[in-house]
Amino acid sequence: MIDQEAEQLEEAAERLTELALENGLDFFPMRYQVCPAEVLYSIGAYGMPTRFTHWSFGKAYQRMKTEYDHGLSKIYELVINSDPCYAFLLDSNTLLQNKLIVAHVLGHSDFFKNNAMFAGTDRQMVERMAVFADRIERFSHEYGSDEVEAFLDAGIAIQEHVDPFVRFGRTEGFREADGGVKDVIGYIAGHSRYLEEWQREILYMLRAEMLYFWPQMETKIMNEGWASYWHLKLVRELDLSDSEIVEFAKMNAGVIQPSPGRINPYYLGLMMLRHIEKKEGLKALFEIRETESDVSFIRNYLTKELAEEMDLFVFKQEERVYKVTAKDVAEIKDNLIRSRTNGGFPYLTVKDDDLHGRGELLLDNRYEGLELDRKYVERTLPLVHRLWGRNVHLRTIVDGQEKTYVYDGKHLAG
Amino acid sequence: MDKRLFVIARDDWSLHRKGEIDQERHKRKVKEAIRENLADLVSEESIIMPQGDKVIKVPIRSLDEPKFRYNTQDKPQVGQGQGGTQVGDIIGRAGEGDAAGPGKGREAGDQPGADYYEAELTIDELAELVFEDLKLPKLKPKAAPDLTVEDVRFEDVRKQGMISNVDKKRTLFEAIKRQALSGGLPGAAGAAAWSESGDDYGGYDADAGSGAAGAVPAPGTNDLAGTAARLGLTLGLHSAESAGVIPDSGASVPVLGPIIGDDLRFKTWEDIRKPQSSAVVLAMMDTSGSMGSFEKYVARSFFFWMVRFLRTKYENVQIRFLSHCTEAKEVDEDSFFRKGESGGTKCSSVYELAHAILDADYPPGQFNAYAFHFSDGDNLDSDNPATVKLASDLLEKVNMLGYGEIRQHIYGSKRLWESLAGLNSPAFVQAILKEKEDVFKTLKAFFGDEVAAS
Numbered sequence: 090m091i092d093q094e095a096e097q098l099e100e101a102a103e104r105l106t107e108l109a110l111e112n113g114l115d116f117f118p119m120r121y122q123v124c125p126a127e128v129l130y131s132i133g134a135y136g137m138p139t140r141f142t143h144w145s146f147g148k149a150y151q152r153m154k155t156e157y158d159h160g161l162s163k164i165y166e167l168v169i170n171s172d173p174c175y176a177f178l179l180d181s182n183t184l185l186q187n188k189l190i191v192a193h194v195l196g197h198s199d200f201f202k203n204n205a206m207f208a209g210t211d212r213q214m215v216e217r218m219a220v221f222a223d224r225i226e227r228f229s230h231e232y233g234s235d236e237v238e239a240f241l242d243a244g245i246a247i248q249e250h251v252d253p254f255v256r257f258g259r260t261e262g263f264r265e266a267d268g269g270v271k272d273v274i275g276y277i278a279g280h281s282r283y284l285e286e287w288q289r290e291i292l293y294m295l296r297a298e299m300l301y302f303w304p305q306m307e308t309k310i311m312n313e314g315w316a317s318y319w320h321l322k323l324v325r326e327l328d329l330s331d332s333e334i335v336e337f338a339k340m341n342a343g344v345i346q347p348s349p350g351r352i353n354p355y356y357l358g359l360m361m362l363r364h365i366e367k368k369e370g371l372k373a374l375f376e377i378r379e380t381e382s383d384v385s386f387i388r389n390y391l392t393k394e395l396a397e398e399m400d401l402f403v404f405k406q407e408e409r410v411y412k413v414t415a416k417d418v419a420e421i422k423d424n425l426i427r428s429r430t431n432g433g434f435p436y437l438t439v440k441d442d443d444l445h446g447r448g449e450l451l452l453d454n455r456y457e458g459l460e461l462d463r464k465y466v467e468r469t470l471p472l473v474h475r476l477w478g479r480n481v482h483l484r485t486i487v488d489g490q491e492k493t494y495v496y497d498g499k500h501l502a503g
Numbered sequence: 504m505d506k507r508l509f510v511i512a513r514d515d516w517s518l519h520r521k522g523e524i525d526q527e528r529h530k531r532k533v534k535e536a537i538r539e540n541l542a543d544l545v546s547e548e549s550i551i552m553p554q555g556d557k558v559i560k561v562p563i564r565s566l567d568e569p570k571f572r573y574n575t576q577d578k579p580q581v582g583q584g585q586g587g588t589q590v591g592d593i594i595g596r597a598g599e600g601d602a603a604g605p606g607k608g609r610e611a612g613d614q615p616g617a618d619y620y621e622a623e624l625t626i627d628e629l630a631e632l633v634f635e636d637l638k639l640p641k642l643k644p645k646a647a648p649d650l651t652v653e654d655v656r657f658e659d660v661r662k663q664g665m666i667s668n669v670d671k672k673r674t675l676f677e678a679i680k681r682q683a684l685s686g687g688l689p690g691a692a693g694a695a696a697w698s699e700s701g702d703d704y705g706g707y708d709a710d711a712g713s714g715a716a717g718a719v720p721a722p723g724t725n726d727l728a729g730t731a732a733r734l735g736l737t738l739g740l741h742s743a744e745s746a747g748v749i750p751d752s753g754a755s756v757p758v759l760g761p762i763i764g765d766d767l768r769f770k771t772w773e774d775i776r777k778p779q780s781s782a783v784v785l786a787m788m789d790t791s792g793s794m795g796s797f798e799k800y801v802a803r804s805f806f807f808w809m810v811r812f813l814r815t816k817y818e819n820v821q822i823r824f825l826s827h828c829t830e831a832k833e834v835d836e837d838s839f840f841r842k843g844e845s846g847g848t849k850c851s852s853v854y855e856l857a858h859a860i861l862d863a864d865y866p867p868g869q870f871n872a873y874a875f876h877f878s879d880g881d882n883l884d885s886d887n888p889a890t891v892k893l894a895s896d897l898l899e900k901v902n903m904l905g906y907g908e909i910r911q912h913i914y915g916s917k918r919l920w921e922s923l924a925g926l927n928s929p930a931f932v933q934a935i936l937k938e939k940e941d942v943f944k945t946l947k948a949f950f951g952d953e954v955a956a957s
Contacts (some may be wrong), residue, residue: 099511106508119509124516131522138519144532145568147525154522180513246569347583357583400584404594406577411595413588414579424581435571454571462574469569483571 094184101188101327108323109195113375116198117174117212121191125180130154132167132177136302139219141226141294143241166190170305172212174198185333189340192323196316203379204311206304214301221294228287240288241295243472247274248295249434253303269438269453274299276439282448283478292476306432307382314358315378317345321359347399352425357399361386364395383429391425393418427458435461440484450477454485461485470496533622538632545633545946546804546939633943634812637950639782639820641902641930642871664769673768682760782871783821784813785860787853789878791828792845798909802877803840804942805907809875810836812950823860827853829883833860850882850919854893861900872901875949880908880918887922898928905949906933 102121109116132138134150156162165186169175176194178187201207211217229237250273270276278284278292305312324337345355366374377386396418403415403424415421430436441451450473454461466483473481474496483494494503537544582594660670786809788802813820824839825831831852834842857874865872874897882890898904908920923933934945 095511095513102509102511118507121509121511123511123513127522128516128519131519134522142521142525142528144525144529147522147527147529150522151526151529154526242568247571249570347585352581352583400586400588402582402584402588402590403579404582405579409596410593411582413582413590413592413594416588416590420579421581424579428580435573437571459573459575459578462572465569465572469571472569 097184098187098191101184102191104327105188105191105195105323108326109192109199109319112319112322114195114199114319115202116195117172117202119191119195119198120173120175122175122177123180124177126157127154129164129167129177129179130157133164136298137169137215137218139215139222140298141218141222141241143238143245145245166194168194168197169215170201170207170210170212170301171215172202174201175215183336185329185336186340188327189320189324189337193316193320195323196319197312199319200308200312200315200378204304204308205380206307206382210301210304211297214298218298221298224294225291228291232287237291239475240291243475244274244292244295246469246472247277247476248299249432250274250437251296251299251303253300253307267438267440267453269440269455271436271438272296273437273439273452276442277450277473277476280442281477284476288476303432304382307384307429310354310358310361310383310429311378311381311386312358313355314360314362317355317359318362318374352401360399361390361395364392365390384426387422387425387429391418391422396421430457435459437483444480444482447479449480449482451482451484454483456486460487463487466494467501470494470501474498534632537622537624537629541633542940542943544629545808545943546801630808630811630815633808633946634815637812637816637946639784639813639817639871639873639902640950642782643902659771660768661771662765662768664771668770670768670770674762674766677766677768678760678762681763681766781819781869782817782873783823783861783865784809785823785825785857785872785874786810786839787825787827787831787857787874787876788839789828789848789850789853789876790826790842790844791848791881793848793881794843794879794909797911798879799843801909801936801939801942802907804939805877805936805945806875807840808942808946809950812946825853825856825860827856831856848878848882849886850876850878851886851889851893854890854897857897858893858900861897867900873903873905874901875905875907877907877909878919879910880920882919882922887919890919891922891925894923894931895926895928898926898930901930903930903932903949906931907936907945907949908933909936911937 102119106119128138130153131146131150133153135146140146153162153164157164163179165179165182167177169177174194174197176190176198178190182190201210225237225241250271252270252272252275274292274296278289278296281289284292321341329337345353345359347353347356362374362377365377377390381389396416401416401418401421402413403417403420404411404413406412436455436457438453438455439450440453442448444451452473466485470481470483480495480497485492485494492503494501496502584592584594588594660673786806788806790799794802810822813822822836824834824836826834826839826842826844827848827850828844828846829849829852833856853876861867861872894904894906906919906923908918910918920933920935923931932949934941934948936942936945
């Protein structure tokens, strides 16, 4: 970036920061990093610049990078929930693009700082993940990188099964009404009789990282909607040249454009917020950004009027085509909520760790209208066995009937 | 306003190579997975037929991260239209991939039901894997010199040489060493001080490291800074005043004096001439009417890879193509791979032709000769003794004779196989191919290490 443009960006950032404060945004101190595409995409693939190394991140990186190289998709920025808040800008962004992005990430930073879901997250996670990465590297030296990788493969397979209400330490999550434990990864780390200390430590690390990422999965629509709302509002208050206005309109359209057949969280979130603002005023928006997650946001604020205005619908695959099956707002809400519940992952709990008196593990899948993909069960259950060391059972619903899969170390039954 | 509310930094990210490194690891895993599937891939129809560097797609199940996930294939999802969408409208076709609902996680939801990762590779890349352990067995040095491999190896460093071969690293090292010894280099700890210089990442621990250490059972802040430094991360904590800490700016950075003639070091090399042997390979194929499409396909698969393998690994191997039914004839490569014949089978004819070609063009002692014959074994009964006799004689002239018999069914005795089985020579190798996957096994058997022991 040439010096003059760097100076202009500095000025614009200063102006936008002022405007954000005037408008009542309350954000962490911002640390913008201008970096090349490879760096931006690697941060995107890992979720964090300091995260440990694993081939699955390399795979994600390759895919994102290839799409970028072929002009299929482009990430303009990445922002990290931390204090101070790090935002990474692509070094090929134009000045105007950077203005929009600065405004956008100010919205994210405010959301991270004030939304209740994020209240328990560790704002020093950048450094903590660097420590994790370091530990994992030491384990690789000590126990062999293949061994550690194979263990990570197994841990990653169940990393989403945390209890989001456990934000700190190693305490177990709440017991469900039926006695099940939602914190599957934490439970296995604490109770498997088979694991070595370093293996338990890795599971706890994966769990801590997932607890940190979890609120972002729970608030995708709100968070993007909020940031888009603010980039529109703040950039409009800047003095833009005519050509900048055209460029801004183009870029904005690209980001919040509704893509046919799927839900764009930026667009859905933005439309909902604007709708609420019209009816209840700006103050109500600030309250909503503080208290709601995607699920409650949709449940409480997606109206019939809005669903019609946005032309939302329910569709499903019938034979070889996708067909619209409903326009009813209740049905739309049900399906949207279901896809956002528990981060979109099946809800599993540890139900018994001494099944048949032989120390076998029973996982229970709480059925919520969607059945598990059997092909994935076939490949994931053996990995749980790798962690537990004894037979693992998974109770679920198949074709409307209760069914229990069992993996005994060699074969999957059920 | 408070300047601390934001900082814009442009750090040097050139050391941030984690993505590339893990990408390589992923590629290696893909390769391993492909290697495990080679037997299937080698006989893949789409590979044998077309020419050129076609990219093939290989489904690999093990490289899609396993997780418990929903089967959403025929479940309702929410979508958005451009206005006026009605119940009953068709919004897309299955398999086009663009009508998937809101994605779940990073990849799920993209393609419901598909649980594999698709690797792409070119035929050349595949060939490299197939040929990894293959070689011409029992190759002996022979007189005719047209099969040489030349190699260049840099193996020495000298003080004299051509300036284009100057070894920059060693030259620089010599210059530093000389100046350090003579006390001429300011801050003589030079090389070491550069890499440990706290300036490079100095902003880091001062600002960010303090808050984290308590939370984790792990080393202190120094390690944090060290980790970040090793990963090339500075995370935006350079403020404006330290933005230019790259070695060329500060006055305290050691400066290297002039490089003099005595510092120069040159790489030198040697030509390596490996004595190689001349070789001729006879590809002999039964194209009679009894060779059905499966048999022909398997034979051609084998020869396809054999030809490719020989041309990749050996500079000047000659390949002669012989096809036969009741009569044998030499054909060009294209007809060998494309044309079929019909009629009965007299395998002796192709062995006769093999003798004739070797006698005429390849004097013994000057060439390593190989012959590979593929047939369904359905030979004229009366011809079997003659074939065995000719094959036995041929073994005197070749380093190795390979016979592959392709038969889907075990029944039907009186095959050529039984007759040839009597040949008692270490130079004779035979294989039965029952299915497409056996092509790879046979390649391994004929060109693998196990036969090379002699």
